[in-house]
Amino acid sequence: MPVPLLDLKAHHEPLHKEIMGALEQTFQSQAFILGPEVGKLEERVAAYCQARYGIGVTSGTDALLIGLMALGIGQGDEVITTPYSFFATAGAVVRLGAKPVLVDIDPVTYNIDPAKIKSALTAKSKAIIPVHLYGQCADMTPIMDIAKRHNLSVIEDAAQAIGSEYHDGRRACSIGTIGCLSFFPSKNLGCLGDGGMTITNDPDLAERIRVLRVHGSKPKYYHKLIGGNFRLDTIQAAVLNVKLDYLDGWTKRRQENATRYETLFKQSGLTQTGRVKLPEPVYRSSGAKHYHIYNQFVLRVEQRDALMAHLKQKGIGAEIYYPVPFHLQECFLYLGHKQGDFPESERAANETIAIPIYPELTPAQQTEVVETISDFYR
Numbered sequence: 001m002p003v004p005l006l007d008l009k010a011h012h013e014p015l016h017k018e019i020m021g022a023l024e025q026t027f028q029s030q031a032f033i034l035g036p037e038v039g040k041l042e043e044r045v046a047a048y049c050q051a052r053y054g055i056g057v058t059s060g061t062d063a064l065l066i067g068l069m070a071l072g073i074g075q076g077d078e079v080i081t082t083p084y085s086f087f088a089t090a091g092a093v094v095r096l097g098a099k100p101v102l103v104d105i106d107p108v109t110y111n112i113d114p115a116k117i118k119s120a121l122t123a124k125s126k127a128i129i130p131v132h133l134y135g136q137c138a139d140m141t142p143i144m145d146i147a148k149r150h151n152l153s154v155i156e157d158a159a160q161a162i163g164s165e166y167h168d169g170r171r172a173c174s175i176g177t178i179g180c181l182s183f184f185p186s187k188n189l190g191c192l193g194d195g196g197m198t199i200t201n202d203p204d205l206a207e208r209i210r211v212l213r214v215h216g217s218k219p220k221y222y223h224k225l226i227g228g229n230f231r232l233d234t235i236q237a238a239v240l241n242v243k244l245d246y247l248d249g250w251t252k253r254r255q256e257n258a259t260r261y262e263t264l265f266k267q268s269g270l271t272q273t274g275r276v277k278l279p280e281p282v283y284r285s286s287g288a289k290h291y292h293i294y295n296q297f298v299l300r301v302e303q304r305d306a307l308m309a310h311l312k313q314k315g316i317g318a319e320i321y322y323p324v325p326f327h328l329q330e331c332f333l334y335l336g337h338k339q340g341d342f343p344e345s346e347r348a349a350n351e352t353i354a355i356p357i358y359p360e361l362t363p364a365q366q367t368e369v370v371e372t373i374s375d376f377y378r
């Protein structure tokens with residue numbers, strides 16, 4: 001039985017009528033740029049993230065870019081971040097002429113290791129971008145402490161972590177200066193294309209981001225700033241306003257699937273032999289409801305590439321997030337790093353593999369996934 005990595009058809013089928021209704025309504029209105037649907041979504045998503053302001057933008061990538069622009073990050077500035085994330089995290093920094101200063105990850109959570117940030121600080125440091133990778137919050141308290149002491153902004157890359165809670169119950173995007181979300185279809189809250197949101201508690205920053213979203217113009221055709229067209233499509237906002245009602249239920253199902261995997265892998269004996277290491281939801285014991293939202297369920301395994309080939313051959317969806325850390329990417333060679341500079345990121349890039357975790361995944365499909373992995377190691 002083949003099992004896909006993600007099943008958008010199964011995900012959207014129960015909402016077909018509701019989503020079509022929202023599309024039809026938007027079509028009838030013929031209002032396709034910003035407007036009440038976007039405003040409503042911004043309020044709802046900001047509240048969901050326990051924050052004050054949300055600004056709907058074109059993508060998660062642009063949420064990062066516009067956030068950095070609003071903070072005035074540019075030429076000569078340094079931004080501390082992880083080498084192990086989706087490209088956009090570092091790409092946004094470089095596009096503004098700033099330098100990404102990389103800090104290795106914690107091997108358990110795959111998130112930036114706060115203990116290593118200090119040695120990356122210089123007089124040019126302006127911001128830190130922690131990424132809440134796979135749906136689990138980075139260790140924000142020490143990061144915020146360092147930021148406060150050194151007068152740095154913190155941009156939470158929460159593209160994979162909408163609603164994810166830190167151990168004290170605070171949600172991703174509510175802790176730093178700015179938070180960034182992606183509504184790419186594979187995210188826990190995905191639209192029918194590209195979309196994103198920049199979140200903040202700071203009214204001045206929110207206003208600046210709103211102005212930058214429309215080429216820096218306010219009033220129309222009068223430009224105090226140089227921005228761009230970063231607007232979230234109204235039609236995507238209408239779809240997201242439908243889907244947001246279901247997000248908690250989907251997160252719960254992802255968490256249940258994670259728990260089921262824990263049982264199945266234990267029964268298989270693979271975790272005891274050390275061949276397979278499961279993700280560790282480090283805040284689960286804290287009582288946080290969304291301790292990990294499992295946008296991805298990422299295993300650390302022996303013989304990763306051979307396992308990947310085996311799963312592919314057996315029709316089991318799997319993916320490697322991410323095979324090459326930033327410091328070894330061709331376009332970042334100018335930063336002057338070499339193999340071995342960020343050993344935990346390199347180890348993660350070589351040893352991890354994501355398996356299906358989506359909400360509609362059935363227990364039978366999960367059994368199939370685990371049995372196929374067991375067969376490989378037999």
Ligand SMILES: Cc1ncc(COP(=O)(O)O)c(C=O)c1O
Nearest residue numbers: 059060061086088159182183184
């Ligand atoms: C960690 C991270 N940051 C940023 C992004 C960029 O988001 P988008 O694809 O919506 O531009 C993604 C999306 O994959 C991501 O996973």
